[in-house]
Amino acid sequence: MKNKIKKYLLIIFFGLLTLKAVNANEPFVFNVTEIEILENGNQINGYKSGTAISEDGSTITAKNFFYNKLTNILEAIGNVKYVDASNTTVITSDKVIYFKNKEKVYTIGNSKAVNKNNTITAYTLEYDKINNIFIAKEDAVVEDFKKDTTIYADKITYLKNEEKVFTKGKTKALIEKKYLFNSKNVTYLRNTEKLFSQEKTSVDDDNGNIYKLDNFFMILVKNF
Numbered sequence: 001m002k003n004k005i006k007k008y009l010l011i012i013f014f015g016l017l018t019l020k021a022v023n024a025n026e027p028f029v030f031n032v033t034e035i036e037i038l039e040n041g042n043q044i045n046g047y048k049s050g051t052a053i054s055e056d057g058s059t060i061t062a063k064n065f066f067y068n069k070l071t072n073i074l075e076a077i078g079n080v081k082y083v084d085a086s087n088t089t090v091i092t093s094d095k096v097i098y099f100k101n102k103e104k105v106y107t108i109g110n111s112k113a114v115n116k117n118n119t120i121t122a123y124t125l126e127y128d129k130i131n132n133i134f135i136a137k138e139d140a141v142v143e144d145f146k147k148d149t150t151i152y153a154d155k156i157t158y159l160k161n162e163e164k165v166f167t168k169g170k171t172k173a174l175i176e177k178k179y180l181f182n183s184k185n186v187t188y189l190r191n192t193e194k195l196f197s198q199e200k201t202s203v204d205d206d207n208g209n210i211y212k213l214d215n216f217f218m219i220l221v222k223n224f
Contacts, residue, residue: 027100028067028074029053042069052076057085060096072100080107087132087160090114091125103129111136117146120158134158140167144190147220150174151188163190171197175220180204183216193220 032050037043046052046065052074053059063078075097076082082091082098082105094109104126111125113134123138136142140156142165143149151174153167165188173181173188173195183201188194196217203211 026069027055027072030065030067032065043067044069054098054100059083059085060098062096074098074100084127084129087129088116089127091127093125105129115160118142118144120156122156132160134160142188144188147190147193148176149188149195149220151186153186164188165190175218178206179218181216194218195220 030044030046030050030052032046033048034046036045036047038045044065044067046067047063049061049063050065051059051061052065052067060074060076060080060082062076062080064076066075066077067073075095077095080091080093080096082093082096084090091105091107091111091113093107093111095107097106097108098104099106107125107127109123111122113120113125113127113136120134120136120140120142122136122140124136126135126137127133128135134157136156136158138154140153142151142156142158144151151165151167152172153169155168156165157167158165167184167186169184171181171183171186173179173183173186175181175195181195181197181201181203183197184199186195186197186199194217196215198215201213201216203213203216205211
């Protein structure tokens with residue numbers, strides 16, 4: 001009886017070692033409460049909370065995971081938190097879809113990206129890891145803590161390598177809690193502290209003054 005128990009324990013132990021070795025060579029390693037493997041191993045589902053670790057060291061925590069090995073697409077649902085190890089970016093959302101082959105991350109619902117000096121919030125986010133570009137849509141907001149600047153628009157694109165932000169459509173920009181710009185298609189250059197648009201603009205200041213402009217160009221360290 002004891003020999004049979006030892007034999008079973010050895011088989012289980014060997015099986016665990018084999019599973020770990022297989023996972024080590026995969027694009028993602030899953031650490032979840034429950035796991036389901038379907039379609040000849042091509043579909044991996046994880047349930048009841050856990051973590052998926054990408055081969056580059058980035059991590060995704062969520063309630064449930066659905067990974068298709070053939071398409072190399074990972075879907076995470078429920079209190080999702082994505083941490084990019086290479087770019088020190090943290091993204092949270094209700095749902096994240098990670099297209100591993102393209103290195104693009106899409107979020108849906110209560111989306112937020114946090115970097116060192118700013119945050120981006122929106123209903124949906126697209127994060128291009130290779131080009132370091134963020135695209136925020138639906139109630140998009142960019143907050144620049146260092147420059148004390150907040151921009152609101154339906155669509156905001158942030159080119160992080162260039163430190164350039166530009167909006168599409170109606171846009172509001174609050175500068176140093178003193179100036180409120182109402183405009184369209186605004187461009188914001190963080191490094192040179194410039195904010196401008198070629199569209200008609202109104203500006204409200206903290207003294208109750210309202211300015212009507214055909215376009216505007218502002219250097220943030222100076223009054224416009």
